[in-house]
Amino acid sequence: MFSVDMEDYNPLLWRKNEMKKALVLLAMFYCFGANAQSIDIQFNKNIELLGYIIEMGEPSENDPNHPISIAIHQFPEDKNNPALTKLFELGETIDYSTLVQLMYRLPEFPHEEGMEYSSEILSSTAYDLLLIRSIIEQVNQFSKSAHFEEVWKNLDSARSATLQQLDEHKPSQKLIGELEHFYGQSYSQYEIVPSLTLWSGPGFGIRSQEENKATFVLGPLEKDYDFTSDLFTSLTIHEFGHSFVNHIVEENNDIISKTSELFEEIEASMRQQGYSNWSTCVIEHFVRAGEVIIPELMGDNATSQSNLQYHVIEKDFIYLEYLVDRLKEYRLDQKLSYSEAVSRTLKDFQNHFQPEKDQVETIRGVLRSVDSEEPIPFAPIGIPGKHLGTISKPDGSYEINLSKASPNDSLVFSSLGYKRKAFLISELPAYFDVSLEEEATLLSEIVVTAKKEKSRDEKFGRTKPSKRTRGQNGLKEFGFGGEQGIRINALNPYFLEEVSFHMRFNTVDSALFRLNIYEINEDGLPGKSLLKQNLFVKSEKGQNWIRKQLEEERLFINQDIIITYEVVRVWFNPRSTNALYLTFGKGYPEGGVYLRRSSMDDWITDTPEAFPITLYVKGKVY
Incomplete structure (x- = not known):
């Protein structure tokens, strides 16, 4: 390349x-x-307050015995502050970048009651003005009732040391000159706002047209408050x-x-x-x-x-x-x-x-059963090993863009209980109906004898939700076969009774999920499905724990398995940002996380993209 x-x-x-x-x-x-300007480096109290709020609700991975960590966490009662709880509820669908820009533009907290805010500040985000006002009000309440002022004062020496550290390593005036040279633009002020309380890694750019100023806010570059990277x-x-x-x-x-x-x-x-x-x-x-x-x-x-x-x-x-x-x-x-x-x-x-092509770019059609002639809904369709997949709709119809496919690629249609079919893309017309033959699924029938053995329920997987989350707003109505899941270690053989997973933020009207349960193949990836039929579960707005009862599946598990979830359909809420955010899970060994971006795509495992979701199974152990 x-x-x-x-x-x-x-x-x-x-x-x-x-x-x-x-x-x-x-x-x-x-x-x-x-005209090249030097860079000013200074802390911003509002940004430190925002970082403190986030840290109280979702602690970072810094060494808890580090002197700065001790100073930040010296008032554990602030974690139970009512305003903190309210802030996390209000901000469930707002990205950190928006919050950083809002806090930067606002006057320094705490504010007097009844303070009026300029329309420029309130309208600087794409979010509802009432929501922004409510967030500001709760931040103000927290700043008055929590111990942030003491924390701010106790971090004074750490801020001084950080400013000295950054001043020694800050980008040169030559760099600013090169930026202005290449972009053909300049600002009268350049500002870097470091933060000791924000998580390590992130940076946020802010452009102020009125002041002709370019700013960026950054947390520590590495864990344990390191700004020297x-x-x-x-x-x-x-x-x-x-x-x-x-x-x-x-x-x-x-x-x-x-x-x-x-x-x-x-x-x-x-x-x-x-x-x-x-x-x-x-x-x-x-x-x-x-x-x-x-x-x-x-x-x-x-x-x-x-x-x-x-x-x-x-x-x-x-x-x-x-x-x-x-x-x-x-x-x-x-x-x-x-x-x-x-x-x-x-x-x-x-x-x-996007050149002119002779090959058909978009293929449409309907997927049906050969035997019943009924449509096959939510069937995976895609090119093996490529992120070019989708699923059929409830009426069996499908549409897939293949402009990035090779003429020698094969388009595969599959569904649980049916034989898969593959077709060479170069031979496909723009409209192409497909019929799949039913296939008997041979799974072992488990018989439980009437022995008077004691049984107990056990949970396997990541059972503890953290406050860390990842997801998206602006979802599409139908999924594209993307799956996210974890490995479930079988510490004891068990009958699978229930699968549960956790959504931190769920603001759609409702959503339909599909659960997939796989054997683990020789490469340590999801292999053959253990299911006889599709497992769907529907969630409603605001529902955090989503559970599916599985006793009727009669699945006896005596080996490690992989369980994934996928979004197959979303019903939108016209008064919401329509967000689904999964929760990172705790209380389970690291590793064993899996992601497939779309139907038939390769599996991604144990990388930042594939993160450990909160998901566990409940089983009956004899």
Whole structure:
């Protein structure tokens, strides 16, 4: 992917191109270099208050014996503060980025009763104004009734040490100059707001048009309040990059909307990272392009290539390499403005990834049973090993986009109790009905004799919900076969009676889930299904624990198994954000977590994408 064709290498041409780039940079330096600003680093009390609230509700993984941890947790009674409970209820569907921006823009807490807030602050988020006002009110109550003021004072020396640490490692004025050079824009102020109370890792970019200021908020770069990581420079380029990139990319929403189908291939992995729509995903691609190009302009080719490979391979930003090449052509070689370079890059992007094709891109049809001629609902349909799957609808109809498929790929149709069928994509018409033959499922019949043996109920799996969660808003009506699950270790043989899993936030009107129970194959992945029929369970709005009784399945478990859940249908709530957020589970050995992004896709296991959900089984042990 990152190779160079040496047959096309011409030293004289290479030197000429490099000199052209150098002249472009020199010209941009005279335009922006004199105005390059230094970076101000300062704590923000409101941000520390937000971090303290989050930490009280969901403690981080920092060493509890670290002096800063001790200072933060010296008042454990704050965990039971009524305002804290109310805040977690109100903020169940609001992402941290929105909360960070809101707290940054608000006057310092605590506020006087009846304080009026500017319409600019209240309308700076996409959320309901009444909800935002309620959150502000509860934050104010917490700031007055909890012990945050004492914690803030006790962390004074730690803040001073952190500021000194950051000042020694902060990005240079040269970096700010390079950012301004490349993007052709500048701000009168650049600000970094560190936080000791936010979780380690995250960064949040904030652009203030009124003050002409670019800000980014960051928690510790590593566990245990470490701000010295080499990630500091990359994070600076990324978060300040948002202030230069977002509004420029958004000027091209017409092209972005026309290419939205390209989101499907990476949708699952993007949502796992918090990017729930194509527009946001495109912006993130351009911001990450800056992380590749800026280090190269500063002579650090190793970091440039490392960032490119990391974002493409580890983070699934599969279009990044193409966008970087086109941006460099238009911005550096042709000396176009950044705005014009983005516009032309996106037009090239559309032509490159959506060319005219003879092969049918979208296939539709109905899936039925050969014997009964009845439709087969919620049947997995997809290309094995590729994230190009879906499921049939309740009436058996299906629609699948195959624009990213190879003509030699096979489209597979399957369902429990039926023989699967596969068809070569190059031979499929635009409309294609499929009929599946029923297949007898041979499962052992377990007979329980009338011995007077004592039995007991036991639970196996992750039984304890944490407050850590992951999920998404803006769900589609029907699922696409994505599964999430864990390995259940069989400590004792048991009859399976019930499966339970936990949703932290459930604001849809109702949702239909499918449970899947697998043997474990020789590769340690989900293998053959242990079920005779589909297991569906429906949840209602606000329901946290979702349970399915399984006594009638008569499943005797004497080995480790894998249980997954998938969303097959959602009924929307017109007055809600329509969110489903799973809960991370505690109280079980690490490892043994599994994710499949869509029907027939490969399994992902024991990575940040596949996280340990709260799921357990109840079994009767004799």
